[in-house]
Amino acid sequence: MVNSLDETVTGAEAAVEMLKLHEVEFIFGLCGDTSLPFYDALARLPHGMRHILARDERSAAYMADGYARASNKVGVCEGPSGGGVTYIIPGVAEANESSVPLLCINSDISVAARGRYTLTELDQGALMRAITKWHAVVDRSAEIPAVFREAFAQITSGRPGAAHIAFPFDVQNGPVKRSEIGAMPQPGQYPAARAAPDLAEVERAARLLRDAARPLFICGGGVIVSSAERELLELAERLSAPVATSISGKGSIDEHQALAIGVVGSNGGTPETRALVDQADLIFFVGCRAGSVTTERWRHPAPGKAKIIHLDIDPEVPGTNYTADAALVGDAKIALEMLLAALADLRRSPDAARVEAVKEQKFAKFQALAESNAIPIKPERLIAEMSRRLDADAIVVADAGTPCPYLSAYYPVRSGGRKFISNRAHGALGYSMAAAMGAHFARPEVKCVAVMGDGSFGFTCGELETAARYRLPITFIVIANSSYGWIKAGQYHGYKQRFYGVDFGASDHAAVAAAFGIKSWHITEPAELTKALRAALADSGPTLIDVVCQPLHQAAAPVSEWIA
Numbered sequence: 001m002v003n004s005l006d007e008t009v010t011g012a013e014a015a016v017e018m019l020k021l022h023e024v025e026f027i028f029g030l031c032g033d034t035s036l037p038f039y040d041a042l043a044r045l046p047h048g049m050r051h052i053l054a055r056d057e058r059s060a061a062y063m064a065d066g067y068a069r070a071s072n073k074v075g076v077c078e079g080p081s082g083g084g085v086t087y088i089i090p091g092v093a094e095a096n097e098s099s100v101p102l103l104c105i106n107s108d109i110s111v112a113a114r115g116r117y118t119l120t121e122l123d124q125g126a127l128m129r130a131i132t133k134w135h136a137v138v139d140r141s142a143e144i145p146a147v148f149r150e151a152f153a154q155i156t157s158g159r160p161g162a163a164h165i166a167f168p169f170d171v172q173n174g175p176v177k178r179s180e181i182g183a184m185p186q187p188g189q190y191p192a193a194r195a196a197p198d199l200a201e202v203e204r205a206a207r208l209l210r211d212a213a214r215p216l217f218i219c220g221g222g223v224i225v226s227s228a229e230r231e232l233l234e235l236a237e238r239l240s241a242p243v244a245t246s247i248s249g250k251g252s253i254d255e256h257q258a259l260a261i262g263v264v265g266s267n268g269g270t271p272e273t274r275a276l277v278d279q280a281d282l283i284f285f286v287g288c289r290a291g292s293v294t295t296e297r298w299r300h301p302a303p304g305k306a307k308i309i310h311l312d313i314d315p316e317v318p319g320t321n322y323t324a325d326a327a328l329v330g331d332a333k334i335a336l337e338m339l340l341a342a343l344a345d346l347r348r349s350p351d352a353a354r355v356e357a358v359k360e361q362k363f364a365k366f367q368a369l370a371e372s373n374a375i376p377i378k379p380e381r382l383i384a385e386m387s388r389r390l391d392a393d394a395i396v397v398a399d400a401g402t403p404c405p406y407l408s409a410y411y412p413v414r415s416g417g418r419k420f421i422s423n424r425a426h427g428a429l430g431y432s433m434a435a436a437m438g439a440h441f442a443r444p445e446v447k448c449v450a451v452m453g454d455g456s457f458g459f460t461c462g463e464l465e466t467a468a469r470y471r472l473p474i475t476f477i478v479i480a481n482s483s484y485g486w487i488k489a490g491q492y493h494g495y496k497q498r499f500y501g502v503d504f505g506a507s508d509h510a511a512v513a514a515a516f517g518i519k520s521w522h523i524t525e526p527a528e529l530t531k532a533l534r535a536a537l538a539d540s541g542p543t544l545i546d547v548v549c550q551p552l553h554q555a556a557a558p559v560s561e562w563i564a
């Protein structure tokens, strides 16, 4: 008789069980020879997970990334060995640097076939070491349960990030004891464990906040990851402190709130929002790395001018770019709760009028351009139309180029879950289409919109087939200017208009979408925008609007290097 404790399953079956036990709902991926046992286990077992077949491993990883950002759960992607690994890299690197919990599994050649010029052989561990928080090459099937437990623990604790598992073909067929398969409590959720900052630092920070005359918050993605929006607003209101965000932090505060400034920095910040940063005598960075874009290359705020409080889950962050007068290492929600307790008696008289005046000034300039009937269509006109037409709970995903600065600056979002997503670690072109698909699977009840330049479209348009196959009700908006406009604008403003290697031909992106069976509009006149957007957003399937827009170098983009 078989002792049930000795009962075994295959490595592939164990992997499927481990994913299910970690409450995985979707696996975004692309098939390959070395993945056949894994796919067969997915086909046979009653796991309830849905496999979403992508047309490029890069997209599979971006889908998992978009899913994770929109759901606060782990995103899972998979691909085969060799090219499946090299093609999946951009999505893994972006998620890792953007603190998004992503688990990437690549199947691999058999352990027994290593070193014999085997097709698709590649040192996956060496490749992934540089772009993940944690990685493992599973050499023995018995290790599978522990490897998966550790992968989930690593990416959902501390600063979230990406994990990679290389899963050899023969290991997928090897034995795993059923008794070893199991998950820790709260599997697949993040943050998995919330760490509190040192109490003495909280008290130091509270004293600094009490003493500051004009404190200002700059929030990064950490506020949303930690779901600390309520605590942030309460503390800001008590201090009457303006709240700015980085691009990744957009949505930390409802941008319609009186104290919300919006995005600051070189991409999406404006001279008006910069002035508020410069006026502050204390900057409180919350879940924000104070990187080059948010701080305009560490010039705003100017080092040494204002006092700095830096709160982050990653102990390496405070002190890296600004000397901190108080450094809080811990979860944003817990740290802000502790500060609220330490400042329980504090009530500053409201100072929202100063922020309101600045916002009015910023939006007055925008509005004047948004009303323009000029051809080609001004980006402002499109963004204003989107703000009018989209529901407050819609999720907008923005690629680099025109979409990112314009939406960051002029598309105000509400708080409560991520409503604006952009790949700000690398800003690699061709992210938004696939990431919006991932966001849709996370939040099927809300409208997801991807906004991309025509450069980005060229990177990713094969994925329109996926949107058509699953009939995803996503609206794709292409801002067409027949150039790598962001770089062209750099040449215009910084290199005396010597344009070099930045222009490409005009394509009919609506016709491309139509060829995939997607309803589409090609728009050249401002007056056509309203009707097209209304119809596209109301449609139950995928839609694409191709908008021929004013080139970025001629536009009044909220990009500080060009404004200067």
Ligand SMILES: Cc1ncc(C[n+]2csc(CCOP(=O)(O)OP(=O)(O)O)c2C)c(N)n1
Residues within 6 Å of the ligand: 400, 401, 402, 403, 426, 427, 428, 429, 452, 453, 454, 455, 456, 457, 479, 481, 483, 484, 485, 486, 487, 552
């Ligand atoms: C993969 C990748 N290669 C190069 C770049 C550098 N880059 C940043 S913006 C940009 C131009 C974007 O062109 P497009 O998508 O057409 O948008 P536009 O700027 O014209 O609005 C380029 C090439 C990048 N971000 N990603």
